[in-house]
Amino acid sequence: MTAANLDIIRATYEGTPEENAKHLRAALAPDTTWTEAAGFPYAGTYTGADEIFANVFKRLATEWVGYKxxxxxxxxxxxxxxxxGVYSGAYAKTGKAMSATFAHLYRLRDGKIVTMEQYVDSATVRQALD
Structure with a gap:
C-alpha cells in the first residue's frame, strides 16, 4: 500500500494546478481533516473537500500571484x-514575494487522504503580507 499511497500524494503536486486540484479532490475522504499550521495565513483545521478548497486553495489562487x-x-x-518542499509566490495586495520551506504529513486509509498536517516557515510567508 505504501507505493500506491505515495503515487496518490505525488499526483496532487506534480501536474498543472488544475490536474493537482482534480487529483486532490478525488483523493480526499469525505471526512478528511486538513490542518494548516498556526501562524500561517490560513491556519486552522478544515473538514471535507468543500471546506478545504474554500478556506485554503481558493484563497491561495486568488490572494497570490504565481503561488507554487x-x-x-x-x-x-x-x-x-x-x-x-518550498512554497513560493507573491502576495497580490503587497506585491511582496516569499519563499518558505514546508512539510506536509498525510495519513491515508483505503486509498483516501484522511488527515493532512502542514508544517511551514510561516514567518517568511507572513512577511509578504505586510
Whole structure:
C-alpha cells in the first residue's frame, strides 16, 4: 500500500494546478481533516473537500500571484506519506514575494487522504503580507 499511497500524494503536486486540484479532490475522504499550521495565513483545521478548497486553495489562487508548492522529497511509511518542499509566490495586495520551506504529513486509509498536517516557515510567508 505504501507505493500506491505515495503515487496518490505525488499526483496532487506534480501536474498543472488544475490536474493537482482534480487529483486532490478525488483523493480526499469525505471526512478528511486538513490542518494548516498556526501562524500561517490560513491556519486552522478544515473538514471535507468543500471546506478545504474554500478556506485554503481558493484563497491561495486568488490572494497570490504565481503561488507554487514545489516538492523536492517524498517519504512513505505504511499509511503515512510526507512531502517536503518550498512554497513560493507573491502576495497580490503587497506585491511582496516569499519563499518558505514546508512539510506536509498525510495519513491515508483505503486509498483516501484522511488527515493532512502542514508544517511551514510561516514567518517568511507572513512577511509578504505586510
Amino acid at each position: 508548492a514545489a516538492v523536492h522529497t517524498y517519504l512513505a511509511d505504511g499509511d503515512r506519506v510526507a512531502a517536503f
